Amino acid sequence: MDLKRTFIDLMPAPFVRFVAAPYVAGKSLAVEVAKVDQLQKDYGLHSTVDLLGEEVFKREDVEATVAIYLRIIEAVKDRPYASISLKPTQLGMNESEDYAHANLRQVVAAAAVHGIHITVDMEDHTFTDATLRIFKKLRDEFDNVGIVLQSRLFRTAEDIRNLHAKPCKVRICIGIYREPAEVALQEKPDMKAKLFEYVGLLLDLGHYPEIATHDEPLVRRCLAYLEQRGVPQGAFEFQMLLGVPRTALQREIVKKGHVMRLYVPFAEEWQYAIHYLKRRLAANPMMAMYVLKNLFSR
Ligand SMILES: Cc1cc2nc3c(=O)[nH]c(=O)nc-3n(C[C@H](O)[C@H](O)[C@H](O)COP(=O)(O)OP(=O)(O)OC[C@H]3O[C@@H](n4cnc5c(N)ncnc54)[C@H](O)[C@@H]3O)c2cc1C
Numbered sequence: 531m532d533l534k535r536t537f538i539d540l541m542p543a544p545f546v547r548f549v550a551a552p553y554v555a556g557k558s559l560a561v562e563v564a565k566v567d568q569l570q571k572d573y574g575l576h577s578t579v580d581l582l583g584e585e586v587f588k589r590e591d592v593e594a595t596v597a598i599y600l601r602i603i604e605a606v607k608d609r610p611y612a613s614i615s616l617k618p619t620q621l622g623m624n625e626s627e628d629y630a631h632a633n634l635r636q637v638v639a640a641a642a643v644h645g646i647h648i649t650v651d652m653e654d655h656t657f658t659d660a661t662l663r664i665f666k667k668l669r670d671e672f673d674n675v676g677i678v679l680q681s682r683l684f685r686t687a688e689d690i691r692n693l694h695a696k697p698c699k700v701r702i703c704i705g706i707y708r709e710p711a712e713v714a715l716q717e718k719p720d721m722k723a724k725l726f727e728y729v730g731l732l733l734d735l736g737h738y739p740e741i742a743t744h745d746e747p748l749v750r751r752c753l754a755y756l757e758q759r760g761v762p763q764g765a766f767e768f769q770m771l772l773g774v775p776r777t778a779l780q781r782e783i784v785k786k787g788h789v790m791r792l793y794v795p796f797a798e799e800w801q802y803a804i805h806y807l808k809r810r811l812a813a814n815p816m817m818a819m820y821v822l823k824n825l826f827s828r
Contacts, residue, residue, distance in 0.1 A: 553773035562796035652678035680705025681724040703742035
């Protein structure tokens with residue numbers, strides 16, 4: 531039995547919300563947009579807006595989620611520093627791939643009208659094939675859609691090679707989901723070595739890597755590599771999560787003229803958000819420690 535997982539599952543929702551507070555913009559779209567504006571104005575940061583939650587099962591909930599994403603598009607449409615991220619299981623993947631594709635298509639098409647970029651987040655490995663098929667269909671039709679790939683999965687080099695003939699924006703991260711040894715690396719240093727390797731492979735194939743990590747030495751290794759390779763600004767970006775204390779590093783990246791984008795989630799329904807937040811805690815129990823430390827050192 532996984533004791534840590536059981537402990538986190540039993541945590542009362544208010545405690546989860548307390549621990550997660552620094553990582554969430556707030557509980558309304560207006561608060562979210564104000565945060566996105568403030569990050570740009572005060573620090574020159576870009577944002578990707580995400581509605582907290584995953585694993586939506588009922589059609590009415592999926593439709594409500596689509597409606598919220600259409601509202602997000604309206605809310606950020608005049609903000610070139612804002613993109614949007616979403617998860618296929620929020621948009622009907624549990625019912626069928628076709629249904630998820632239809633819902634994602636609706637959102638991507640609405641965003642395309644305003645030139646807003648949509649990133650399709652990657653969930654656990656049981657969804658990888660279907661998510662990539664949906665992404666490729668969307669990329670056939672639209673320029674404003676990108677995908678996430680996880681360096682821990684053995685399949686990722688092949689997935690990069692088979693991604694699409696057209697250039698794609700690809701968020702490359704180690705992946706948050708604990709995956710079995712049959713399909714994925716188990717040690718973080720190995721995942722990070724692969725992340726670095728895949729930045730090079732994505733560039734070789736003409737794609738735009740979105741390097742998503744908080745690991746400072748890895749960020750610095752990527753920066754040195756990009757500089758040495760002479761990759762022009764605007765051909766890549768860095769991404770981190772709101773709330774992870776990396777202010778100095780983020781400022782340095784912005785000062786160099788690169789795009790530094792934060793993942794800025796907000797919650798409309800805490801019931802959906804709690805599951806996501808518990809998963810982040812399970813992946814990184816230190817989150818609770820960081821929050822308490824920040825609280826007491828203020
Ligand atoms: C913008 C963005 C989008 C992402 N999208 C996806 C996705 O679609 N699918 C997916 O599977 N995964 C996604 N991830 C998660 C990612 O795969 C990793 O799980 C996560 O970024 C942690 O890995 P790391 O490379 O930062 O390394 P880690 O070794 O986990 O972290 C490096 C250091 O960063 C600090 N740190 C990390 N997390 C926290 C935290 N929560 N609080 C405080 N400090 C922390 C710690 O000091 C830690 O030692 C995303 C991550 C980012 C930044």
